[in-house]
Amino acid sequence: MNQTPPGNPAGQVSIASLDEAVALAKNLKEPGSIEQFVNWARKHSLWPMPFGTACCAIEFMGMVSSTVDISRFGAEFVRFSPRQCDLMIVAGTIVSKMAPVLRKIYDQMAEPKWVISMGSCSNTGGMFNTYSVLQGIDRIIPVDYYVPGCPPRPEAVVYAMLELQKQIAKETDIMKSREHFREAWVRGLKARGQTPKSQILHGKRESL
Numbered sequence: 199m200n201q202t203p204p205g206n207p208a209g210q211v212s213i214a215s216l217d218e219a220v221a222l223a224k225n226l227k228e229p230g231s232i233e234q235f236v237n238w239a240r241k242h243s244l245w246p247m248p249f250g251t252a253c254c255a256i257e258f259m260g261m262v263s264s265t266v267d268i269s270r271f272g273a274e275f276v277r278f279s280p281r282q283c284d285l286m287i288v289a290g291t292i293v294s295k296m297a298p299v300l301r302k303i304y305d306q307m308a309e310p311k312w313v314i315s316m317g318s319c320s321n322t323g324g325m326f327n328t329y330s331v332l333q334g335i336d337r338i339i340p341v342d343y344y345v346p347g348c349p350p351r352p353e354a355v356v357y358a359m360l361e362l363q364k365q366i367a368k369e370t371d372i373m374k375s376r377e378h379f380r381e382a383w384v385r386g387l388k389a390r391g392q393t394p395k396s397q398i399l400h401g402k403r404e405s406l
C-alpha cells in the first residue's frame with residue numbers, strides 16, 4: 199500500500215508487510231486513531247467474492263481486467279472461497295434453486311462483510327418475472343449497494359465499490375453497525391409483507 203493512513207504524522211508511507219503495518223499502528227496515539235487505521239486498511243483491501251450466474255458476470259470480468267482494473271482500489275484478490283472474502287458481488291439471474299447456495303456462501307463469508315447487487319436481475323429479477331426466478335436477492339441476503347443496468351458498465355460497479363470504501367472509512371463500531379444493518383433489512387422485509395429467507399429456502403415459492 200502506498201497511501202496516507204489517518205493520524206499518521208509522517209504523511210504518505212509505503213507499507214509492504216504486516217509487521218510494518220503493526221509498527222505504524224503502535225505509533226498512533228490519538229483516541230480512535232487505531233480504529234481509523236484499521237478501517238483505512240480494510241477499505242483498501244476488500245476481497246471480492248463473485249457470484250456470477252449470467253451475462254452480468256462478463257461485465258464483472260471487465261471490472262477485474264486491465265481497462266478498469268479494480269486492483270487500483272485494493273480489491274484485486276478475487277476469491278472463490280467465501281472464507282477469504284468480505285465483499286460479495288452478485289452478478290446475474292438467481293433462480294430459486296440457486297437461492298440456498300447464495301445464502302450459504304453469504305453465511306460462510308467472514309465478518310464484517312458487504313454485498314453489491316450488480317444488475318437488474320439480481321436487483322429485482324430483471325425481465326424474468328416468473329415463478330422460478332428470485333425477484334431480488336434482497337429477499338434472502340441484505341444488500342448494501344444496488345447497481346442498476348442490464349448489464350451495468352464495470353465503471354458503475356467500481357463507483358459502488360468507492361462508495362462502500364467511503365462508508366467503511368467512517369465506521370466506528372463496524373461489527374455492531376453490520377448487525378444493525380441486518381436487523382434493519384429484516385424489519386424492511388417484514389414491513390413489505392415479504393417473508394425472509396426461510397420460506398424461500400425451503401421451496402415455498404408461492405410466498406415470493
Ligand code: SF4
Binds near residue numbers: 252255316317347348
Ligand atoms: S441484468 Fe441483464 S445483463 Fe445482467 S444478468 Fe440480467 S439479463 Fe444479463
